[in-house]
Amino acid sequence: MIIAALLASVALLLGISLVALAVAGRRQAGVVVYGATAVACAVAVAAAAVGLAGNQAIEFHLPIGLPWTGAHFRLDALSAFFLIVVNLGGMSASIFGCGYGRHEIAPQRVLPFFPAFLAGMNLVVLANDAFSFLLAWEFMSLMSWALVMSHDREPDTARAGYIYIVMASFSMLALLLAFGILAGPDGNYAFDVMRAHGAAQGSAAIVFSLVLLGAGSKAGLVPLHVWLPLAHPAAPSHVSALMSGVMTKVAVYAFIRIAFDLMGPLDWRYSVIVIGLGGVTAVMGVLYALMQHDLKRLLAYHTVENIGIIFTGLGLALAFRANGLTAAAALAASAALFHVFNHSVFKSLLFFGSGAVLASTGTRDMEKLGGLIRVMPRTATGFLIGAAAISALPPLNGFASEWLTFQAIFLSPALPQWGLRFLAPAVGAMLALAAALAAACFVKAFGVTFLGRPRTPAAETAVETDSMSLAAMFALAGLCVVAGIVPGFFTNALGTVSHMLTASEMPHQALVALGTPLLPSLGNPNSYSGLMVAGLLLLAGTVTYLAVRTFANVATRHSLAWGCGYPDTSRNSQYSAESFAQPIRRVFGTLAFDAREEVFMPPPGDVGAAKIHVTLRDPAWDLLYAPPASAVAFIADRLNVLQFLTIRRYLSLVFLALVLLLTVLALWV
Amino acid sequence: MSALVFDVSHLLAGSLVLMSFVLLYQDRLPSLINTFALQSLLLSLAIGWQAQAQGAPHLLVTAALAIVLKAILIPMVLRRLVRSLGIHRTIETVVGIGPAMLAGMALVALAMALMLRVTAAANIFAREDLAFALSVVLLGLLVMVTRRNAVSQVIGFMSLENGLVLAATGAKGMPMVVETSVAFSILIALIVIGIFLFRIRERFDTVDVAALDEFRGDRQ
Numbered sequence: 069m070i071i072a073a074l075l076a077s078v079a080l081l082l083g084i085s086l087v088a089l090a091v092a093g094r095r096q097a098g099v100v101v102y103g104a105t106a107v108a109c110a111v112a113v114a115a116a117a118v119g120l121a122g123n124q125a126i127e128f129h130l131p132i133g134l135p136w137t138g139a140h141f142r143l144d145a146l147s148a149f150f151l152i153v154v155n156l157g158g159m160s161a162s163i164f165g166c167g168y169g170r171h172e173i174a175p176q177r178v179l180p181f182f183p184a185f186l187a188g189m190n191l192v193v194l195a196n197d198a199f200s201f202l203l204a205w206e207f208m209s210l211m212s213w214a215l216v217m218s219h220d221r222e223p224d225t226a227r228a229g230y231i232y233i234v235m236a237s238f239s240m241l242a243l244l245l246a247f248g249i250l251a252g253p254d255g256n257y258a259f260d261v262m263r264a265h266g267a268a269q270g271s272a273a274i275v276f277s278l279v280l281l282g283a284g285s286k287a288g289l290v291p292l293h294v295w296l297p298l299a300h301p302a303a304p305s306h307v308s309a310l311m312s313g314v315m316t317k318v319a320v321y322a323f324i325r326i327a328f329d330l331m332g333p334l335d336w337r338y339s340v341i342v343i344g345l346g347g348v349t350a351v352m353g354v355l356y357a358l359m360q361h362d363l364k365r366l367l368a369y370h371t372v373e374n375i376g377i378i379f380t381g382l383g384l385a386l387a388f389r390a391n392g393l394t395a396a397a398a399l400a401a402s403a404a405l406f407h408v409f410n411h412s413v414f415k416s417l418l419f420f421g422s423g424a425v426l427a428s429t430g431t432r433d434m435e436k437l438g439g440l441i442r443v444m445p446r447t448a449t450g451f452l453i454g455a456a457a458i459s460a461l462p463p464l465n466g467f468a469s470e471w472l473t474f475q476a477i478f479l480s481p482a483l484p485q486w487g488l489r490f491l492a493p494a495v496g497a498m499l500a501l502a503a504a505l506a507a508a509c510f511v512k513a514f515g516v517t518f519l520g521r522p523r524t525p526a527a528e529t530a531v532e533t534d535s536m537s538l539a540a541m542f543a544l545a546g547l548c549v550v551a552g553i554v555p556g557f558f559t560n561a562l563g564t565v566s567h568m569l570t571a572s573e574m575p576h577q578a579l580v581a582l583g584t585p586l587l588p589s590l591g592n593p594n595s596y597s598g599l600m601v602a603g604l605l606l607l608a609g610t611v612t613y614l615a616v617r618t619f620a621n622v623a624t625r626h627s628l629a630w631g632c633g634y635p636d637t638s639r640n641s642q643y644s645a646e647s648f649a650q651p652i653r654r655v656f657g658t659l660a661f662d663a664r665e666e667v668f669m670p671p672p673g674d675v676g677a678a679k680i681h682v683t684l685r686d687p688a689w690d691l692l693y694a695p696p697a698s699a700v701a702f703i704a705d706r707l708n709v710l711q712f713l714t715i716r717r718y719l720s721l722v723f724l725a726l727v728l729l730l731t732v733l734a735l736w737v
Numbered sequence: 738m739s740a741l742v743f744d745v746s747h748l749l750a751g752s753l754v755l756m757s758f759v760l761l762y763q764d765r766l767p768s769l770i771n772t773f774a775l776q777s778l779l780l781s782l783a784i785g786w787q788a789q790a791q792g793a794p795h796l797l798v799t800a801a802l803a804i805v806l807k808a809i810l811i812p813m814v815l816r817r818l819v820r821s822l823g824i825h826r827t828i829e830t831v832v833g834i835g836p837a838m839l840a841g842m843a844l845v846a847l848a849m850a851l852m853l854r855v856t857a858a859a860n861i862f863a864r865e866d867l868a869f870a871l872s873v874v875l876l877g878l879l880v881m882v883t884r885r886n887a888v889s890q891v892i893g894f895m896s897l898e899n900g901l902v903l904a905a906t907g908a909k910g911m912p913m914v915v916e917t918s919v920a921f922s923i924l925i926a927l928i929v930i931g932i933f934l935f936r937i938r939e940r941f942d943t944v945d946v947a948a949l950d951e952f953r954g955d956r957q
Contacts, residue, residue, distance in 0.1 A: 723881075730847055
């Protein structure tokens with residue numbers, strides 16, 4: 069019944085996209101399409117919530133797809149949770165799209181694909197056999213690719229689309245092979261069968277690395293992240309929010325489904341890779357973000373960072389589970405899942421904010437913005453809440469889930485393996501570094517974009533965005549606050565999912581009073597009460613405000629923001645994003661990005677301007693992507709000759725190939 | 738199974754291979770077509786013998802199809818084609834006849850060595866038939882590769898297809914529909930190729946495929 073409702077909403081989404089094909093050119097088409105999409109997503113959220121509360125695995129079979137096999141669907145706690153994440157993101161993006169979509173130059177290139185993209189993500193999560201899963205996965209990739217390419221005339225979009233489709237095909241290939249091995253010699257692609265026999269002893273390592281490659285490249289694990297910062301900003305902002313906030317979570321779902329559920333019990337050694345990759349991804353993601361002055365690209369890099377945090381939690385869960393420490397495993401898994409939810413909320417919120425800025429000013433370059441808090445105060449408020457949440461500041465939701473991840477790390481001394489005992493605290497330190505750098509990065513993003521004085525006329529004449537966009541932003545901001553103040557409600561809801569993955573769950577949080585502190589695990593002296601922290605912050609804020617009002621110097625003194633005491637009238641001499649990032653670049657940049665600064669000072673007597681030129685190189689790109697790309701280009705160049713052969717030579721080639729193969733066979737058999 | 742049954746089927750399949758060698762040796766189009774007709778006739782006899790040996794009467798239909806289409810209709814059409822195109826002249830073989838024959842022998846050796854070993858577990862009829870069939874296929878390809886004239890390439894292709902049919906009938910239990918559809922697709926291929934030949938000649942005044950190469954910008 070519930071799963072039928074979910075499939076019906078998927079069918080509705082597909083129907084909407086067909087209708088959108090027909091009506092996309094009309095004037096009010098956007099509102100109708102986005103409105104209908106929001107309704108379909110709301111139905112799906114409700115159904116998935118019922119499914120999560122019901123905690124029963126419901127299966128459903130449709131006689132479409134492969135003959136004699138059909139399509140299998142299944143709703144269990146894990147898929148219900150991810151369906152909530154997907155459709156909540158879809159709903160808020162649709163509401164935002166109602167307003168934001170009006171700025172779209174070519175709505176017919178966005179409207180038909182948007183609901184189809186959501187339908188694809190829903191189907192991935194619902195699929196219960198490898199064929200449906202891969203089909204939905206590819207559909208999701210293609211639809212999002214079409215959305216990335218919707219502004220195809222803009223510079224860099226073509227390159228972003230190209231790299232995205234190459235990486236998407238790569239991830240598809242890796243997952244295809246993984247499922248092929250999991251299906252075993254009988255070739256049964258139903259998840260139930262795979263779950264029953266798990267991964268064979270010899271092939272588990274191959275399957276695990278393939279899944280890590282396939283799901284990791286979609287989620288944005290370093291060094292497979294290169295397409296994220298290109299493709300996410302190229303799409304329209306509400307689609308960026310979906311791709312960054314939701315589609316990466318679908319990839320996390322794929323990893324959890326295969327590594328935790330289908331493969332059966334795994335050796336602890338696999339967790340080392342996941343924890344290590346998670347830590348590296350978190351730090352590298354945030355360092356990349358700090359070097360960026362493009363607002364949306366910065367957010368995309370932060371997605372990489374948060375994926376790192378999520379994978380660290382998942383890796384810890386694998387490590388604890390392999391050693392039978394189920395309570396700790398449940399804590400780590402719940403932390404990761406809670407962060408999945410939180411990240412989808414605040415990342416969507418931040419992308420909406422940057423979309424509002426982009427629509428209003430026409431630029432994503434922070435160095436051309438500034439002072440927007442005066443003209444767009446509501447957008448600024450929403451963005452600030454999102455920025456505080458992603459920087460893991462209490463009492464918001466980002467803090468709650470990252471705190472839980474750290475609590476899981478603190479339990480790592482209980483692990484019997486020395487390698488893990490050393491690794492987990494080291495990765496914990498990396499996460500702490502990433503969290504601090506993230507806070508710095510959002511001080512930069514918010515400060516340069518919204519504070520100070522406008523750097524260009526476009527920023528000066530910006531206007532506040534429309535009410536639908538604001539409604540979507542404030543709804544998500546409210547969710548950030550609620551999930552931060554009463555995290556217990558969310559961790560309780562995650563209990564069934566955690567039970568499914570780790571055969572245990574976090575201690576049930578008594579919610580008799582909202583202020584009851586969050587207990588990570590039994591016998592743990594640490595606890596966190598969001599309400600108390602919020603109350604204290606409110607109290608401290610009020611006291612400070614009153615103290616300033618009462619005791620501060622009443623004589624008003626006008627001076628320039630970011631003026632550093634210099635009454636300079638030039639707007640360009642304000643503190644810029646580049647200057648904010650410079651100290652951090654000096655510390656980490658040489659190591660991580662081979663950063664070089666070239667300073668050109670004009671010789672005495674020359675009136676030309678002094679110049680500073682900074683070059684950054686992406687190590688992942690240089691080491692991992694450039695060599696194969698140039699090798700392929702070289703081989704392709706050589707093989708070009710084959711395009712201009714005579715018919716007889718083509719025939720001879722076929723003939724020779726056949727004879728060669730037959731000879732090999734004759735010698736080999 | 739009597740030794741005679743096996744020997745006759747061996748003889749017929751072997752003579753198909755022999756005809757392939759004869760095809761390889763011909764340097765005039767009319768005789769090439771005649772040899773092809775003879776090969777097709779032998780094929781239909783081989784199929785007919787298989788029908789009797791396997792006790793599968795539907796193979797007789799295949800044999801009849803082979804006689805009507807390949808031994809009579811296609812050679813007739815090709816002969817008319819050659820006459821109307823006016824190309825009774827000598828074929829320019831790209832590789833000399835001597836090397837072509839040597840290559841053909843090597844191919845037959847390869848086919849035997851491979852097939853007899855791969856199909857060790859199979860029925861003895863099928864084994865022999867498959868080995869000969871592969872030889873015919875490879876020799877047909879060799880004909881296509883060593884000739885420049887489009888008509889002789891067509892004949893190479895048709896003779897290759899003879900090999901396929903031989904393989905198909907040798908294997909027991911091959912459904913009738915496969916053979917029929919192969920036979921008709923060959924007929925359609927003939928029509929298409931015939932039309933193409935006329936079009937090629939209209940445009941280039943020759944059916945030497947080298948003319949096409951020049952058109953493709955190939956300079957060799």
